[in-house]
Amino acid sequence: MRLIFTSLVSHGHLYPLLPLAVAARDAGHDVLFATGDDMRPVVEKAGLASESAGFGMHDAFASAFGPDAPPRDPNASPESFYPVIGEVFGNVLPRRFFADLTPLFERHRPDLVVYESGNAGGAIAARLAGIPAIGHGFGRFSPGEVIDIITSRLAEYAAEVGFEGVDLPSFGDPVVDICPKSVQSPDFLAGANRIPLRPVGWAEPGDLPAGVVGRDKSRPLIYLTLGTAFGDEGVLKRAIAGLGRLEADVVVAAGPTVDPAQLGEVPGNVRVEAWVPQAELLPHVDLVVHHGGSGTTLGAFGTGLPQLVLPQGADQFTNAEAVVAAGVGTRLIGADSTEDAIFEQSRKLLADDEVLGAARNLAAEVAAMPSPAEVARRLPEFAG
Structure with a gap:
């Protein structure tokens, strides 16, 4: 079976998908991972084939507001930044990923797309290409004001490209959920077609700091x-x-x-x-x-x-x-x-x-x- 995994271009969004992608490859599936160039070396170190799609957070914010946009005031409330987040995650990133993934899906014609739940462009591109897809969470789903703003902005973009059913985080698809049920959002659990998956930590290989192994355990x-x-x-x-x-x-x-x-x-x-x-x-x-x-x-x-x-x-x-x-x-x-x-x-x-x-x-x-x-x-x- 041909599989394409796709995630936003950051460690926190990419790493959670790698254990399942590697397990799918080890099970004999043909696995391709589509993400931005900054994260492709991480994917390839995991032994997975990759192709370029999307761009990183810095470029996304610069695309939305220009490279000379003033930095966020550290004393400002988190809520004051919500409209900016809504624009980037509800319009800029989905627009770019949709543009990059649509021809990629056409070239490879996967049997299934596994899109990271923050990557709305992946969900939209798969649906409009007629390819079955499932979401993959990167942590606990957190409904609230910022998600409402992202959803509103995303609905505007989705309508532009002819996509219906903006329902974060699942878009109506099954969702691989790596958060234990007891701490998952009740709002998500109430309506999700949930595929539980044990969260497996992923880190690039490296040595532990000196003194960690064999340390005196009488000291925390x-x-x-x-x-x-x-x-x-x-x-x-x-x-x-x-x-x-x-x-x-x-x-x-x-x-x-x-x-x-x-x-x-x-x-x-x-x-x-x-x-x-x-x-x-x-x-x-x-x-x-x-x-x-x-x-x-x-x-x-x-x-x-x-x-x-x-x-x-x-x-x-x-x-x-x-x-x-x-x-x-x-x-x-x-x-x-x-x-x-x-x-x-x-x-x-x-x-x-x-x-x-x-x-x-x-x-x-x-x-x-x-x-x-x-x-x-x-x-x-x-x-x-």
């Missing part, structure tokens, strides 16, 4: 990251200062948006890296302090780890809400994320047996979800 290990898109030097500095006061060891992944050198001198129990293989690191960790990105949130769910969430944007605020509601952690938002608060909340989480028990129960739920190999065996039934 804390992992601090703000992900690949929302790194903030000030937040990282406050978190490092707070965590450095604990009787613990701390590994920091600065990510591509923050130069580790900008963080200055750090406490002796803190090690700063530009990047770490997160999926390999998490089993060694006792607490995750992070931004609330879907990959890190789900990775902590699957590893049974308490979480302190410092949300910075996008779906991170609703992910933080889900962490708190599940009893597996807490959150600090905006001005509340002070050095003292990060220290105090982390100290409490490391000693909270109730939170640890809830985290382990959630990890057991994740472990019971179908594996990528199991879901790959089901793909032919969706090809029609």
Whole structure:
């Protein structure tokens, strides 16, 4: 069977699809992955064929507002940015992906398209080409005002190209859902044709930081990251200062948006890296302090780890809400994320047996979800 997977051009949207794409290839299917040039090397390192489609977030925002658009005011409310997000995700990105994927689908004529749920252009291109398709989530589905704005803008574009049925995130198609059911949005669960899939962490191969393997386990290990898109030097500095006061060891992944050198001198129990293989690191960790990105949130769910969430944007605020509601952690938002608060909340989480028990129960739920190999065996039934 010929399969085309397609995702937006970012780690957080691409990585969740790779386990199923690789499992489908290993099951003997002909798999092609269509995404932007920036992410194609990642796909090819996974041993998958790729073709170019779409463009990255920076180019998408520049296309919408021009390269000289003023940066977002860090003191502005998240809601003030919603119209910008609506334009980019509801018009600019779908328009570009539809334009690129339509001829690609015509050339390859796949039996099934698996489109990442943020990639509306993939859903529209498959439907209008008459090709069966299923969605693939990248985390917890988070209905709310920003999704309503994206949907409204997307409906305008869809009508322009003759597509009906804008119903995010599924467009009426079955959806591969990598979020455990107990923490998934009730609004999504109420109407979705859901294909559960165990979230499998994906990271490019790499060595763990020195001292992680074989460390003294009498001292907790804390992992601090703000992900690949929302790194903030000030937040990282406050978190490092707070965590450095604990009787613990701390590994920091600065990510591509923050130069580790900008963080200055750090406490002796803190090690700063530009990047770490997160999926390999998490089993060694006792607490995750992070931004609330879907990959890190789900990775902590699957590893049974308490979480302190410092949300910075996008779906991170609703992910933080889900962490708190599940009893597996807490959150600090905006001005509340002070050095003292990060220290105090982390100290409490490391000693909270109730939170640890809830985290382990959630990890057991994740472990019971179908594996990528199991879901790959089901793909032919969706090809029609």
